[in-house]
Amino acid sequence: MALAHAILALLADRSFSGYELTKEFEGSVGCFWKATHQQIYRELAALEERRFVHADLVAQEGRPNKKLYELTEAGKRWLSEWMAEPSEPCAVREDMLVKTFAGYLTSPEVLIADIERRKALHAEKLAYYRQIEREHFSDLSAIPIEKRFGYLSLKRGLRYEADWVAWCDEAAALLRSPSFASPG
Amino acid sequence: MALAHAILALLADRSFSGYELTKEFEGSVGCFWKATHQQIYRELAALEERRFVHADLVAQEGRPNKKLYELTEAGKRWLSEWMAEPSEPCAVREDMLVKTFAGYLTSPEVLIADIERRKALHAEKLAYYRQIEREHFSDLSAIPIEKRFGYLSLKRGLRYEADWVAWCDEAAALLRSPSFASPG
DNA sequence: AGCGACATGTAATACGTTACATGATTGG
DNA sequence: CCAATCATGTAACGTATTACATGTCGCT
Known part of the structure; x- marks a missing residue:
């Protein structure tokens, strides 16, 4: 369930759409977490169901509409609690x-x-x-x-x-x- | 399907039982591959079905019998072919x-x-x-x-x-x- | 007219993790 | 007698990968 935390960590700073999150994971965030757009959309849906994020539909001109996800108070609490847990080294498979x-x-x-x-x-x-x-x-x-x-x-x-x-x-x-x- | 290759790479040197392979992955092999005994037993069964390994039942005194897996010619060929393919960096999730x-x-x-x-x-x-x-x-x-x-x-x-x-x-x-x- | 960026998804399959399950032998 | 090591598995669930799927807009 750690992809969830990585997404919430990004949303702690500002709101993102699934597409924007994907770009983040392809960029500098990729230095510590890898995820495809399919994983991200699925996880966002699961996080919304648990009320850790909330989606706002944003109408845009000249480009498709998007869903902006923001961190809820419950999400922030869940993330903060997780921060205090010990973290294990990730699995190496080279x-x-x-x-x-x-x-x-x-x-x-x-x-x-x-x-x-x-x-x-x-x-x-x-x-x-x-x-x-x-x-x-x-x-x-x-x-x-x-x-x-x-x-x-x-x-x-x-x-x-x-x-x-x-x-x-x-x-x-x-x-x-x-x-x-x-x-x- | 890369766990398969890691197992075959070990079997290229000598025969191992599932239990012995598990010990290897917990030891120095762990510096480049991580796998639990459940993954290993499942993968060995799949490799046997594809005829890339062959199991010999070895009766032992004073301890449970074991299945010694050895690399077949087909398995060795499959491994060698894979060696020539480009390898991608593993996914970091920290x-x-x-x-x-x-x-x-x-x-x-x-x-x-x-x-x-x-x-x-x-x-x-x-x-x-x-x-x-x-x-x-x-x-x-x-x-x-x-x-x-x-x-x-x-x-x-x-x-x-x-x-x-x-x-x-x-x-x-x-x-x-x-x-x-x-x-x- | 076609490509790339924007934007979001479903479905199937493969792989990994966790819990459950069993049973012998050796050494303290 | 209890714990650790040897030895092998099943079942359920969670996560990741890959392929498929759609549609707009702006630029060349």
């Missing part, structure tokens, strides 16, 4: 590491190609998070306190992507070293 | 970072307590992985080439845990700094 683990079943070249691909992906995300850091968090004292907390989460994203890039370099270098030369 | 994101809804003390708890968890895993590194990978040239690949995956686990510990320190320090003092 295809890439299954492949390195059984890497002797393929050629080093195949592994290295995949590692380089991953490196590019993580480098791109890292650049994106650095841009957000520059644009939104270059002067913490200049932004309202509620917004400052987002920097803590972003910092984890920055570390995570930088660390993946570093591992990719390390792993590729090892695979190219004599220790992993084909004959063994 | 409760902890939802909490820091909306941290203004609770007190810094509550957040810091949770962060310190997480730090202890990650430090413990880091120590465990370091122990495995010392015991199994201190001299790469002394171990058979197939086993060396496991070190690449372990290195990612070492990085991951160390990076979390570092973030916990960074985040706790920030929360104790004037930038996050309650009044804003």
Whole structure:
């Protein structure tokens, strides 16, 4: 039930439509939570039924109407209570590491190609998070306190992507070293 | 269907029972894949139906009998083919970072307590992985080439845990700094 | 005329989590 | 005698993924 909390955490700041929430999860929020639009619409419906959010239909000109969801008092209470509970590490399920683990079943070249691909992906995300850091968090004292907390989460994203890039370099270098030369 | 590949990757080295596989996923394999015994038994049954593994009933003295699963040729082929496909980053869903994101809804003390708890968890895993590194990978040239690949995956686990510990320190320090003092 | 952004959904399937369920043996 | 380890499963439920589905508007 943690997607629910992620959505409520966004709605604590301001109202969002399902579409807007989806965009948030595709952007910087993606550094700590991943969700598709289908999950979000389903969860919003469930949250509305539990009265943790309330939807307002907003008529728009020049574009489709939207449902703006706002956090209710009950929703805010539920979220605050959850904040005090201990949080567990998320489950890691990394295809890439299954492949390195059984890497002797393929050629080093195949592994290295995949590692380089991953490196590019993580480098791109890292650049994106650095841009957000520059644009939104270059002067913490200049932004309202509620917004400052987002920097803590972003910092984890920055570390995570930088660390993946570093591992990719390390792993590729090892695979190219004599220790992993084909004959063994 | 990636749990299937993780299981086959383990079976590529030697045969395992469901119980033994569960132990592996709780141990060092846990640095890149998480699975419960229920998932494993279900997946083994599915893999057997697809003829990617074959079960041998092994009678034991002094303990319950077990089913030893071995990789079939078809299973090995299927695994090898999968190795060449590009691998995507796994989905991050971090409760902890939802909490820091909306941290203004609770007190810094509550957040810091949770962060310190997480730090202890990650430090413990880091120590465990370091122990495995010392015991199994201190001299790469002394171990058979197939086993060396496991070190690449372990290195990612070492990085991951160390990076979390570092973030916990960074985040706790920030929360104790004037930038996050309650009044804003 | 077609593409991309806006906007919201259903349905089917796959996968993960939690609870329930059993039973032998070993060591304290 | 009780708890822990070995050993394997079923059932119910919750969550995630993938495919399908629709329609507007603005721009080129």
